[in-house]
Amino acid sequence: MHSFSLVFLVVVALADGGPAPEPRTQAPVAAKAPASLPEARWKGLPGWLGFATVKPDVKTQAYYWTPMHPKAQVVLFTDVWKSVPEGTKVRLVSTAGPSEGTYLGTSDELYGCEGNVATFAGFSSSTPLPEGPVWVLPPGGTEGLTSLPVKEVAASALGTPLPKGKTAASKDVRAYEAGGLGFLLTKTGKLRGQLTVLLNGKKVGTDSMTKGDMAGSDTSPMNLYDKDEVGVTRPVAAFQLGKEGPGVVVLGTRRYEGHVFTVAVRRGDKAELLHQDTEALYFCAF
Numbered sequence: 001m002h003s004f005s006l007v008f009l010v011v012v013a014l015a016d017g018g019p020a021p022e023p024r025t026q027a028p029v030a031a032k033a034p035a036s037l038p039e040a041r042w043k044g045l046p047g048w049l050g051f052a053t054v055k056p057d058v059k060t061q062a063y064y065w066t067p068m069h070p071k072a073q074v075v076l077f078t079d080v081w082k083s084v085p086e087g088t089k090v091r092l093v094s095t096a097g098p099s100e101g102t103y104l105g106t107s108d109e110l111y112g113c114e115g116n117v118a119t120f121a122g123f124s125s126s127t128p129l130p131e132g133p134v135w136v137l138p139p140g141g142t143e144g145l146t147s148l149p150v151k152e153v154a155a156s157a158l159g160t161p162l163p164k165g166k167t168a169a170s171k172d173v174r175a176y177e178a179g180g181l182g183f184l185l186t187k188t189g190k191l192r193g194q195l196t197v198l199l200n201g202k203k204v205g206t207d208s209m210t211k212g213d214m215a216g217s218d219t220s221p222m223n224l225y226d227k228d229e230v231g232v233t234r235p236v237a238a239f240q241l242g243k244e245g246p247g248v249v250v251l252g253t254r255r256y257e258g259h260v261f262t263v264a265v266r267r268g269d270k271a272e273l274l275h276q277d278t279e280a281l282y283f284c285a286f
Contacts, residue, residue, distance in 0.1 A: 037088070037138055038080040042263060042277055045248065046241060047137035049261060049279050050076045052094060052129040056110075062131040065259040065281050067111055072104050072122025074134045077281060081121035082106045091137040091145060092125055093239050098145045100126040101136065112258070113284040133237040133250045133261070144243025150178040150235045158182035159201030174224040179238035179247040180266050185209070190221050195233045195251075197264050197273045205264065205273030209233050209253070217256060230254050233262070258283035 041048040053069040054061050067075050074092060088103040104122040111118035155175040156168040163186050166173050172187040182198035193209035211222045211231035223229050233253040240247050247266040252259055261279040265272055
């Protein structure tokens with residue numbers, strides 16, 4: 001849409017026939033204010049959790065849940081960006097590190113199976129992005145904005161006692177380190193397990209893991225070492241959100257109908273597992 005400045009010239013005829021007053025100088029146009037961005041997605045954290053995309057004609061992809069988009073390199077699963085002007089700048093950080101992004105608009109695209117459609121807010125990226133989570137942040141400096149490694153480690157390396165009857169070599173336990181936090185996965189039953197989040201060996205949060213037993217589902221025992229296992233939560237990416245910002249670890253869990261993401265946060269010597277919110281990508285009905 002074009003904007004036009006209209007200058008109105010008013011000629012005033014003085015009753016006494018005197019000269020017309022000097023025309024006033026037009027006031028300068030005020031600088032356009034930055035676009036107002038939607039409210040941050042996660043309580044207490046800046047920005048939004050997005051996901052790198054692949055082109056619709058791609059033959060193979062790293063994750064079954066990776067979204068496809070004809071133009072965007074990153075998408076948010078939301079429609080709350082509709083009122084934001086296209087071209088608005090953002091910052092991005094993926095597992096490859098930080099980059100600059102530009103908002104491309106909101107659209108409905110095919111996602112999952114059975115003709116399902118999802119609403120995406122799409123963004124371009126100044127650099128190529130690997131598949132996986134991408135944190136989207138308001139525009140600003142990128143100092144300290146970085147990706148952090150996610151490593152599988154021996155359960156004994158987390159500095160915490162293992163559950164009774166479990167050993168570090170047991171297939172009933174699995175462990176990771178990411179973002180300065182430890183993540184212990186423990187199988188507690190045929191179809192159940194527990195995730196424990198640790199900071200310096202001390203427990204800061206737990207969550208149950210459930211494979212589920214439903215008509216037609218796979219009822220074989222939960223396998224912590226199967227990358228496609230339903231119900232197993234594991235860290236998939238970690239980011240430092242700026243020099244003064246928190247560290248976040250994105251955790252993913254496969255469900256029968258899609259994939260669910262949660263977040264663990266570290267701020268200095270404090271950490272927590274956020275339970276109040278999740279990002280659920282509906283893929284396909286079981």
